[in-house]
Amino acid sequence: MREISMERVEQIRQDIYGTITSLTMTHEQKLTAMCNHADSLMEVLDLPEGLDELLNVPIEKKCICDLNEGHAPMRPRYIVPDYGKLMRDGCEFLKLDPPKDLQEALNALLIFYKHVPSVTNYPVFIGNLDQLIEPFLEGVDDETAFKAIRLFMMHIDRTIVDSFCHADIGPKPTRAGLLIMKAEAELEDATPNLTMRYDPEITSDEFALAGVDCALHSAKPSFANHKMFSSELGENYAIASCYNGLLIGGGSYTLCRLILNHIADRADSIEQFKKETLPYVLDIMARYMDARIKFMVEESNFFEYSFLVKEGFISKERFSAMYGLVGLAECVNTLFEKEGKEGRFGHNEEANQLGVEIMDIIEAFNNAHENPYCLGTGKRFLLHAQVGLAEDICTSPGTRIPIGEEPKELIDHLRVLEKFHKYFPSGTGDIFPIDITVHNNPEYVLDIVKGSFKEGIRYLSFYRGDSDVIRVTGYLVKRSEMEKLDRGEAVLQNTTGLGLGSAKYGKILERKVR
């Protein structure tokens, strides 16, 4: 452990005081913040040379960002338990027998969720929910099942107060899935996030259209290209947190992100960016992630003490890490401006092509970098198009076209996505607010999903243009709750604050309605 200065200690004391006296945080939010303050006193990681000037600088210069994971990570960022095991074997540590009926199953899940840590201290994955519940619906009538599932979903929203919590349904149509969507359409809650794993050969149109209908009420589910994800991660994968493809029974140790536009600011030319500036930062970020993972696995003792590991709900063999990036659009535009070239990302073929070349460089680097503990994915990190932070300014999530610059026609927008979604097995996604007239024609949305997945698009989200629940970047918030927070009132969900930041800086309320 390295020493830190008294000035820094004093600054953190000030921050702690600010948290204690805050008027807009709930008690739980204060506890989480206090944890982070404590962690920020630590200096235990074996950091690569050169990291400091890329990481610990004001946001407008930052090239690498560790997304507030802290200085001494005491658990993996994202944990994806094998809930199927809970259903089969119960849990010794939590004194839960294998559930025998619907009530016992839902109760076991709700108890288990309280004990799944993550970077947010709330579970970021709560199961392939319809598959978990379906066997217990045998002999239960619709009314009884619906009431139980509706209360279960409501319980999740009110107690897991962070909408990075994610449930999956599909690809096989299930009665449980239909009931979950019916409940979610009715509740219009932000949590949990929901993804339908969709494969036109497995998922029926009826099931998928129920998903579209639900999405037009509650901004969920999103649609994940099941063929694509399962070909990369195997059948036993989950969509967790925002839209992160991870292995069930494992998760992701860490997620750091490249802020590509700020890296471009350091280069004089496209050539220099590709040959020197970018590769230099790629290497430092990879070694920073290596250092974080090494501490977590070798020193933190997480894998020694956690009941999740001891009982086999997760194992090191199923873990990976996410090598993230943001700001590809602004990176390309910056480089074009530096060379006096006309055209912008998303509109100009040459600009899009530069985006592809940059992604090819990042992918080739990642394929060559070995991390000994990413055993779930062949000792490689998984690329991730990160959805941004509330404080990001002039930096678009992942490879998205900036809001306000979307191509006039949706088809031209989709043709750009086709080039970029393939790079990101651990997640990327695009979001489209949809005009209300589509209520008469949900097949319109499904046709777009079907076409997209044929063309190599990975993940799409839709919401109604005038919906209360909206998708911010990857997670969901209620407009009405943002307005409350903006008036200075405390709100239940942690993510509402992030959404408010994105509404102010990320222009998320100004997306082009399709």
Add this chain to the structure above:
Amino acid sequence: MAVEALVNKIIPFSSVDGPGNRTAVFLQGCNFDCRYCHNPETIHLCVSCGLCVEKCPTGALSWTDEPEDLREVRHRDGEERERGRLRPGYVRYDAAKCVLCDACIGNCPHGSSPRITHMTAEAVMKQVRRQMPYIRGITVSGGECTRQRDFLVGLFTLARAEGLDCLLDSNGTLDFSKDPELLAVTDGVMLDIKAFDAADHRLVTGHDNAMVLQNARYLASLGKLPEIRTVIVPGLFDGEESVRRTAGFLAPYLKAGAIRYKLIRYRPMGVRAQYAAHPTPDLAFMERLKRMVCEMGFTAVIA
């Protein structure tokens, strides 16, 4: 030479021109003159009077001497308009310079638009292909698209060969029973039934509806009538009576194929000022109409 159509516009993704996602092609020219027409600039053909050239703020409209730019459509009817031309020549439209401000349409004394492109079926198909595989089909609308039926046969033949479903959006004045060639390549016709009563129909459109109803029955019996539409305009005609009689007229044919009844609320947007005084029907009334036709076996939507 391949038949060219006068294309008003092509909407790459449409959610309101039939089931699913479709590319919608709008052709210029209509033989009806509906009072509440929401796109009155699609009714008449441009006569190159040139008044709009001066009004265009971006220079998207200009004069040309090239007659190729205004080839006559072969199947428009003989009615020729007096050409009050400012000078000899033709109006040329440059889409790249256009900002869609509608100054040309607003200043057109002929109820037309100069923003028309002459396109062959293959040229339209080329634009449709850009949307594949995101669309399930195409819909040709207007104007009244059947006035350019040779083009329709050409386009639909190409589109079906590529697995696209082909729908027409028509006012029902072409006798479909006498055009098996067109019907053979058409998956369905979405038919406007502006009013059931002949006198009401004449009031709304300026034309009789005997052929419209004959077509409705004929298409319904073949299972090629996926949708009918009626615009409900309070004060212009009895919408409830018209919808009831229309539904009763077609109900016997529902066994040949489902028919969706689209009940459209009149809105004054785009309507010519002299006809724009009608109120928009309230939703409770629309819901009542919807319940009524649903009870008669139709699926119904309010738009």
